[in-house]
Amino acid sequence: MPIKTILSSIFLSLIASTALAGNNGPIKTVTLSSGGLAEIVREAKVGDDSKISIEVPLNQVDDLLKSLVVKDKAGGVKSLTLNGPNPLEETFQNLPFRPNDLTSLPSLLNSIKGTKVKLDGKADTATILGVTTMKLANEEERPMLSLLWPDGSLSSVPVIGSKISIADPDMQAKIQTALGVIGNGSTDSTRKVDIGLSGKGSRAVDLSYVVAAPIWKTSYRLVKETDGQARLQAWAVFENASGEDWNNISVTLSSGKPVTLKQQLHQRHWKDRAEVEVDTSSVRLQEPGGGRAKAEADGVFAAAPMAMMARSNVAVMEEKAYDMASIAQEAETSEGDVTSTFALPNKLSVKNGETVSVPLIEEGVKAEMVSQYILERGGEHPVAAALLENDSKISLPQGILTVYDNQVGYVGDAKINNFPKGETQAVSFAIDQKVTVSTEVEPTSRVTKIKVLNGMVSMAHSNETKTVYTIKGAADAERVVLVEQAHQPGSVFKSEHAIEAANQRDRMKITVPAGVTKKVEAVTSSDYEETVALAHIDPSMIEMFVGNSVDPDTRSKLKALADARSQQMEAQRALDEIEQSYNETVEAQKNTRENLQSVPPGDMQQRYLNQLSESEDTLEDLRAKRKTAQETIRKFEGSVREAIQRF
Known part of the structure; x- marks a missing residue:
């Protein structure tokens, strides 16, 4: 097929697909959030087992893959398909x-060696061997196509001026695909998204997804009037x-402080893998008494920090707005010790470079709405959260959640x-600005028991932290507040509002009626013992033992020990x-001896000699004092x- 014909067919097909995308699924509603997001709802007319195609700007594809919801009461969602992030590179890989x-006919022909072609006026097809360059008499270079004919003969024809047609249908298709991708790549700013649906009958289907958008703003007008009155106007400013x-x-328009997350779902991310070297060592017999390797595997399900955001105040509609279409067919699930497996129910045909998104499972889960306050995070307001219970048959992997x-x-x-x-698991998605929480922490520590035996004193300590x-509560509605604080290892948590701990966190659940302020106490206590040798204990600590001892005899002995240790330490x-x-x-x-060696006989020499004599007298006196002090210390050590022996 001539190259010109291929280009024409590609461009016609591109025009047709673009027109289809533009007319299928116009925007019906837009909800703008002050968090910088727009919830877009499109409406499409569909029939039996149909496909919806929409054109999406490239910078919105990640958000669409994250948040797309199909609302189809008479059908189900099968798949979502679009070209990958780099269709040009991916297409040319194979x-x-x-x-x-x-861009060059000689280069193209030289790259497809082994392909069947036809020359104008020739009935037989020939196989391309390659393209070479022949120099003419005027030093001009002419590209020549070398061919192998069915009878085994070889020939060479000029590329320029010859009419050459590609006779291999597969090669024609490859060139056509490549030209189409190149044509799109010159303006690669959108993706055509195909959404497959199941279901019968003509009907309207809504598509809803959340994408980035400029934050809408508010401006006010205040007009003061007579008698202390005024007129206030609020205006909204937003962009398309x-x-x-x-x-x-x-x-x-929706106000609040939403957490807005994003993830590169349209990009390809590759997991790093450890390389296992090929074992080339020789095999040896196991020696008697050989060791055994122990394998340990950590559980994959662990808690992580939660997100925070604010919920907006919106009027409640009479009819449900999100009757989300169910999954056409769920994946088959199974669970091992540390993994969850999802087997897709249908076989998929995925072209090179395409992206496919398919549903896995659909479960009804228990979800209690609470206001969650975490002590270690601090702050004035709790976060709005959904307390989810996974009562399905499978453990769920981590992922981003659109609420x-x-x-x-x-x-x-x-x-x-x-x-x-x-x-x-509690998943937080908003700051509850209508509820405020303040805390007061009161730590105390005391010695509850002292026991002395064999020159050792054992002390039982009790530490207690009371948090108020x-x-x-909110002025307009009741709240269930979930309070969490980190569990201290070895401690006991007590509160009349305590519930089961989770993820190494102590928890309380408090119902706060509208307009009511509640004070709640939580007490964390822990006990531990400490043993110290009496011979090395500080007198101030012994005095503390005296104050905590309930036995008069032990108190008296401790007082005598404190006095003896004080005298011993003073002597030391x-x-x-x-x-x-x-x-x-x-x-x-x-230093004096060194100076004496450097001066000549005279007054200075005599001065140094006198200093030496005085220092000898001082040292003699200090030796006597040291001996006396050492005897005193030995006396007090005996005391x-x-x-200690009296205990």
């Missing part, structure tokens, strides 16, 4: 030619940055951590001062030993 080869016109649509309300629509994003079956939570301090003076005198005497 082609014999490169993009630049398509969706990439297409909004024609006769409904606009809703909808069945009446007001999109309310925020959250993160589900690895979620074992049978467990409960003051919770001011006196000895330390003598030793310091002695060492300083020895050093001064050393300490006697005091």
